[in-house]
Amino acid sequence: MPLKPFLKLCCLVCFLSSCALGSADKKNEDIDSTAYVALGKALFFETAWSNQGTISCAHCHRPALAYSDTLRVAGGNTKNVPARNIPSLLGVGQKQHLNWDGGVHTLEEQALIPLHADGDFGLPPAKALERLKGKPYLQDLNGPLDLKTAMVALAKFQETLQAPKPILDEDYQIGLEWFQQNQCHSCHSGSGWTDGKFHRLPGIEPGPDLGRYRITGLPQDSFAFRTPALNTSWLSPPFLHDGQAQNLNEVMRAHGFEISPTEREILQRFLQRIAGIADGKRP
Ligand code: HEC
Ligand code: HEC
Structure with missing residues (x-):
């Protein structure tokens, strides 16, 4: 049990x-x-x-x-x-x-x-x-x-540990547009870019950690985990509840889709900007 x-x-x-x-x-x-x-x-x-x-x-x-x-x-x-x-x-x-x-x-x-x-x-x-x-x-x-x-x-x-302050530059705007076009904000919205809810991503294989099910006992909560705050993601790799994703390609694969190198770059810059990291070059 x-x-x-x-x-x-x-x-x-x-x-x-x-x-x-x-x-x-x-x-x-x-x-x-x-x-x-x-x-x-x-x-x-x-x-x-x-x-x-x-x-x-x-x-x-x-x-x-x-x-x-x-x-x-x-x-x-x-x-x-x-x-x-x-x-x-x-x-x-x-x-x-x-x-x-x-x-x-x-x-x-x-x-x-x-x-x-x-x-x-x-x-x-x-x-x-x-x-x-x-x-x-x-x-x-x-x-x-x-x-x-x-x-x-x-x-x-x-x-007292403050969340990072976003940098609202062009990379942020480009990233936000991509983010919204791809429905990311349906879960990653609100304070810290999280809905505070629990979801099982399609690419998460059943493992020993039952996730939210441990708390609710509801079958639909098996392998569901809290939508993570994205404003600190770039600061604390690796990603996902068990650190199984080393990079953004792997993170997106867990979400059920592949991203192109350009999209990866857009997402990386967006995650950096919301984490308060300014970094000059664009793709
Ligand atoms: C159905 C809700 C949902 C949608 C839609 C969604 N995510 Fe997620 N996202 C999650 C959940 C839940 C996790 C954590 C899953 C886990 O660890 O098993 C996650 C994890 C992540 C992570 C890793 C964060 C970390 O610190 O470990 C990133 C980055 C991310 N999502 C970006 C995106 C992007 C970009 C999109 C749109 C292309 C997107 N997500 C769409 C729910 C969602
Ligand atoms: C051995 C490593 C380790 C030590 C030591 C540790 N933590 Fe953690 N902490 C973790 C892990 C792993 C998690 C995630 C646990 C989970 O999701 O079930 C966590 C989660 C947390 C969270 C929840 C964060 C969130 O976003 O939900 C807080 C708050 C926290 N720890 C505070 C503390 C405090 C305060 C101490 C000292 C009394 C402490 N931790 C000691 C590893 C550690």
Whole structure:
């Protein structure tokens, strides 16, 4: 039963949120939002979360790579969570659903996934919090760091990661026209060029990752994944939920059609412009 592992994870997340989020030290909630963001940033780069003391959130969500990585997939250390391509966190505060299957809705909940005992960090959060005692960045807190404060701070920091500003030049206009002629905007529209919905592309072969089906259990959701935000795509190759596409020809093949070299160039320039990359030459 594919839903079972997911439900287990849900229970774990709910359990952690209810015990940890419920037992918040009220005094910590009084710190101002700048202090929260600073704390969240420090926690994002903190390696003491991981069992070996080597991995932080930034290990996978690397600031120099749009808070993503060049790996094909990451995670998947437990049978509950499939290995997937790491999404960029730029503009993550505006996303309707989190993760490729939309199984998580808040940044606070999301951070519990790598942090629970079987997650990427391999250390129970309570132990990690013990290890963090005495860290200089905790000095502004009114009480000891609890899991709720840590999750809220991580969320507040991630909300400051702005989506790229598009460059509205001629390449953008040419790309937009091509994009609309080819009906791309029927799914890639709205904030970040995504409808926030889930679709199975015709070229996606059945694999171990059931996609949205893991969450809804509906047969039509098998192998459907969240329409990705396109404004960070060019910054975080490879593409698609499992990083199976190395280039735009492969991305388009997954969508069920071939593009000519000229079209590839038009699309590449469009993806660059919406990612805020200016690059001189035209085909
Ligand atoms: C081992 C690599 C790894 C580590 C460490 C890691 N992540 Fe992730 N992160 C991923 C992968 C892979 C996904 C996609 C998961 C999915 O779709 O199911 C992801 C997804 C996310 C998302 C959802 C983004 C979106 O667009 O939906 C957020 C937010 C996030 N991670 C924040 C964090 C935070 C905060 C930490 C530290 C507490 C962290 N991550 C640690 C690999 C990692
Ligand atoms: C039916 C909805 C739909 C339409 C129409 C559509 N896409 Fe997509 N697109 C998706 C989904 C869903 C994914 C992710 C699929 C996956 O990972 O399995 C995706 C992935 C992508 C990616 C990879 C993004 C990344 O960061 O991994 C690019 C680029 C892209 N689409 C461009 C286009 C272009 C260009 C068009 C028009 C020619 C188009 N799409 C039409 C739904 C759509």
